[in-house]
Amino acid sequence: MTVTYDFGGKTAIVTGGSRGIGKAIAVQLMLSGADVWIWDADPLPLDGAHCQTVDVTKAHQIKDALAAVTAEDRRIDIVINNAGYLGSYRGFDAFDPTEWQRIVGVNLMGVFEVTHQVLPIMRKARSGRIVNMGSLAGKEGLPNLAAYSAASAGVIAFTKALSREVSDTDIRVNCVAPGPIDTELIRRLGNDVVNDMINASPLRRLGSADEVAALVLWLCSDASSFNTGAVFDMSGGRARY
Template sequence: MARTALVTGGTRGIGLAISKRLKADGFKVAAGYAGNEEAAQSCAKELGIVIVKGNVGNFDDCVRAVKEVEDQLGPIDVLVNNAGITRDSMLHKMTPQQWNDVIYVNLASIFNMSRQVIEGMRERSYGRIINISSINGQKGQMGQTNYSAAKAGVIGFTKALAQESAAKGITVNAVAPGYIDTEMMSAVPQNVLDKIVAGIPVGRLGRAEEIAACVAFLAREDAAFITGATVTANGGQYFAG
């Protein structure tokens, strides 16, 4: 019987690529989204998957969203915590709102969503939780103290929950993408983009499908011996120690 996967932020960018790949690999897929109705409906129509709207930074929204998915598809076997936002600013100009928005959506969401599925995974002695971090959570980035802190926190969360869950057949891993050719990057001025690409040894931006391939591998049943790991997918731009 096909396993069920839920991908937060799963209707655009990297999340959409993950949803596509998991559907192609035979999963029953649900994709979460926050507000872009057009993209969500397009995703649902194109892939034939369930979509669920909600704010991953709000615990009660996550309770409702997971229940909706499980009512339609059954217990969640694979959770991909992909949803994220940026609110870039130098710290001396950053507002509390910019800080809190990013921490809640990018980090608190990992708890909010994982908490909904972890008990069921433990009861069934099976689960895959895959958290999307970032190269900037590994090396830091000027103008992103909020984002870098959140994405570094994702890695710490991953390592801790992996230890808690290993004996129950649950793996918990992170994927840390580098700079990926998505809608977000298209807004970067060309001169800045050229500098970014110049710093990537493979000489190009990554593709969303390449991140999806990393997630798909970690979601497999035969990836059971890999847990607490962070897969860096950044074209050689940064090697975590």
């Protein structure tokens, strides 16, 4: 069964939207009628979408990109904080501090930076949907991904806190926490690591980016009006709570 939504007249921003999960979300939003703006540090053209070069850790780049989005009195209806950096798969004591600082910078501080600038626009309209992409790592703490786990846990806590701050409006803030999804990000870890991930999953496979996107679109729709501050697993049964 194919589930469809009507996002006609809605403006959506997808960070990290040029590849993987972000691209799948951007495509499905476009197919549902949304005006999609992709913010990516290394953008790739996508027919039907506006693609801007934005490093989510740079406040001035976000400000400039946002000015273009809000031209002609556009509202911001949907923000998908998807930009992420996994980093190396290794023990924490082997990490160079500059790498874990980048992991935290992109995955957590980037969510702060984007949301901090977009939220006043949503507050003015008293409506909007914010979906923060976390990770199974943020719920369970995965070995050899300590910094990524910590950043993802921060995204989860931030989602819960912010949702309560805006609960007097029609702004809904939720988090999706995928387990291993079949993307270039995961495949770069190597076959041995990927096979271990598959074997640890009750469904014995990686998820697909389109499966994650389908959940995200539901959270952006009116069908999800009573969900806020929630964390939705996308782990094939691997998550234990």
